[in-house]
Amino acid sequence: MLKDITLGQFFPGDTIVHRLDPRTKILMVIIYIVALFQAKWFVTYGILLVFLAIAVRFSKVGAKALMRGMKPVLFILIFTGVLNLFYNTAGTILWHWGIFTVTTGGIRVAFFMVIRIMMLISGTFLLTYTTSPILLTDGIECLLGPLKKLRVPVHELAMMMSIALRFIPTLIEETDKIMSAQKARGADFDSGNLIDKAKALIPLLVPLFVSAFRRADELATAMECRCYHGGEGRTRLRQLVYTGKDWITLISGLALLAVVCVLAYGFGL
Amino acid sequence: MSKEIIEIKDVTFRYPDVEKETPLVLNGVTLAIDQGSFVAVLGHNGSGKSTLAKHMNAIYLPEGGTVYVDGISTAEEERLLDIRRTVGMVFQNPDNQIVANVVEEDVAFAPENLGVPSEEIRERVDRTLELVGMSKYAKHAPHLLSGGQKQRIAIAGVIAMEPRCIVLDEPTAMLDPIGREDVLRTITKLNREQGITVVLITHHMDEAALADRLVVMDHGKVIQDGPPREVFQHVEELTRRGLTVPETVGLLHQLRENGVNVPLDALSVEECAEAIYAALR
Numbered sequence: 290m291l292k293d294i295t296l297g298q299f300f301p302g303d304t305i306v307h308r309l310d311p312r313t314k315i316l317m318v319i320i321y322i323v324a325l326f327q328a329k330w331f332v333t334y335g336i337l338l339v340f341l342a343i344a345v346r347f348s349k350v351g352a353k354a355l356m357r358g359m360k361p362v363l364f365i366l367i368f369t370g371v372l373n374l375f376y377n378t379a380g381t382i383l384w385h386w387g388i389f390t391v392t393t394g395g396i397r398v399a400f401f402m403v404i405r406i407m408m409l410i411s412g413t414f415l416l417t418y419t420t421s422p423i424l425l426t427d428g429i430e431c432l433l434g435p436l437k438k439l440r441v442p443v444h445e446l447a448m449m450m451s452i453a454l455r456f457i458p459t460l461i462e463e464t465d466k467i468m469s470a471q472k473a474r475g476a477d478f479d480s481g482n483l484i485d486k487a488k489a490l491i492p493l494l495v496p497l498f499v500s501a502f503r504r505a506d507e508l509a510t511a512m513e514c515r516c517y518h519g520g521e522g523r524t525r526l527r528q529l530v531y532t533g534k535d536w537i538t539l540i541s542g543l544a545l546l547a548v549v550c551v552l553a554y555g556f557g558l
Numbered sequence: 559m560s561k562e563i564i565e566i567k568d569v570t571f572r573y574p575d576v577e578k579e580t581p582l583v584l585n586g587v588t589l590a591i592d593q594g595s596f597v598a599v600l601g602h603n604g605s606g607k608s609t610l611a612k613h614m615n616a617i618y619l620p621e622g623g624t625v626y627v628d629g630i631s632t633a634e635e636e637r638l639l640d641i642r643r644t645v646g647m648v649f650q651n652p653d654n655q656i657v658a659n660v661v662e663e664d665v666a667f668a669p670e671n672l673g674v675p676s677e678e679i680r681e682r683v684d685r686t687l688e689l690v691g692m693s694k695y696a697k698h699a700p701h702l703l704s705g706g707q708k709q710r711i712a713i714a715g716v717i718a719m720e721p722r723c724i725v726l727d728e729p730t731a732m733l734d735p736i737g738r739e740d741v742l743r744t745i746t747k748l749n750r751e752q753g754i755t756v757v758l759i760t761h762h763m764d765e766a767a768l769a770d771r772l773v774v775m776d777h778g779k780v781i782q783d784g785p786p787r788e789v790f791q792h793v794e795e796l797t798r799r800g801l802t803v804p805e806t807v808g809l810l811h812q813l814r815e816n817g818v819n820v821p822l823d824a825l826s827v828e829e830c831a832e833a834i835y836a837a838l839r
Contacts, residue, residue: 421660423658423659423660423663451657451658451659452657454659455656455658455659455700458699458701459653459701462701504654507649507651507654507655508654508657510617510649511647511649511654511655511712512657512667513617513642514615514617514642514646514647514716515642515646515667515668515671515715515716515719516639516642516643516668516671516672516719517671518639518671522673523670523671523673524669524670524673524674524675524676524679525666525670525676525679526662526663526669526670526676526679526680526683527663527676528676
């Protein structure tokens with residue numbers, strides 16, 4: 290039952306989007322998000338939507354998979370939409386009832402806000418769909434590299450992140466086992482109100498934590514046995530290399546941002 | 559280069575304790591392990607065999623006595639990396655030894671730590687995976703593999719460091735019979751074909767029978783040391799210490815007790831059958 294939890298799901302593939310350097314993809318997502326927040330009207334949103342569509346097309350991820358990612362945030366989407374609809378009172382009043390007022394401005398803001406969030410999620414999902422967790426951490430480690438000078442433990446953070454990702458399936462499996470074991474002893478995880486249910490989790494969480502600590506201890510010893518001594522003097526099996534297509538992608542990304550800014554601020558489009 | 563890869567001299571050890579009242583886990587162990595040999599260390603729980611293993615690459619430092627790895631005392635902190643790259647260690651639970659979420663990345667972990675250039679890491683990873691028979695799983699996620707496969711990945715992860723000796727602390731304890739078989743075959747192959755010294759910590763008699771030399775421990779002391787055939791002759795003493803002997807030896811021993819004149823040093827089923835056949839003729 291816990292097996293279908295997906296976190297930072299990755300669809301393996303060999304498309305041009307998959308092959309891009311993870312650093313390029315992370316930077317592109319940042320540029321895209323910044324541009325998205327500058328967009329004002331159909332024209333600018335349209336340009337970004339075309340850009341997103343091209344990226345999705347090349348990645349062969351499929352719109353269906355992206356839409357599935359939208360499901361957990363459906364509530365936030367509706368909530369934001371409704372809130373913006375009533376909160377904004379600019380423009381002509383279309384409908385009025387009690388404290389509720391719907392104006393043209395409200396509809397406009399709500400509409401664009403929902404579109405913005407959907408595009409934001411699709412963009413970031415495209416990143417995790419097309420980049421393996423390892424490459425993603427490698428990319429983040431590399432991009433944050435300059436912070437090492439400020440004594441930020443960048444390598445350690447990246448290592449922790451990749452170990453956490455590595456142990457998610459192991460711990461999920463373990464949770465399943467403990468749950469079955471406790472059920473066999475008469476534990477009840479499903480009935481009662483919220484407080485009862487929370488209390489029922491204690492016999493699940495305590496053994497899980499104990500075992501996680503034990504695992505951490507053993508893993509640390511095993512890592513030391515394999516000569517792990519921090520990031521100093523470490524080499525990588527897979528070196529990240531910046532190629533021509535990465536530069537082209539990045540430059541076109543920056544151009545896109547510039548165009549969106551000019552259109553939004555210069556012409557209010 | 560000395561002939562002994564690991565030299566343990568009169569080592570005592572107890573788990574950290576201020577009053578020093580806990581009993582000694584190792585009580586004067588002296589043992590030398592020859593380069594290229596296959597040594598099994600046998601003992602039941604609490605005999606100190608795992609503790610001894612952890613002395614072999616400086617995870618624990620002895621309270622008294624010294625451990626030398628390739629002539630370097632494990633107490634020399636600045637030589638720690640040299641010690642650890644000479645003697646690799648494989649533990650019981652494969653899940654807790656695998657660091658990365660792709661098989662080849664995990665095998666690459668140790669050479670990465672040692673600062674080996676990328677192209678050479680690639681080479682080492684391919685070669686080691688070939689060696690443990692896991693090449694076709696190079697891109698797999700380790701959590702989807704079986705226990706035996708995971709343990710072979712863990713062994714590959716250590717071998718990629720190119721150690722001259724590997725110490726395996728009950729590597730088959732959590733595996734099913736098939737996984738166990740695969741792991742033991744891999745270990746034997748590494749020893750015979752690659753000339754890597756193997757120290758196998760175990761409490762399975764049949765695993766111990768694979769070794770060239772068998773060291774039996776009890777209460778922190780070495781009580782028997784010799785080729786498995788010789789060690790298993792001491793059936794009474796081993797049984798008294800709570801250890802069993804391989805079924806073949808057990809059978810021959812019983813026959814002997816009952817007046818049939820058979821030798822005790824038959825380890826494989828075939829040898830055992832031969833011995834009985836010869837006695838009955």
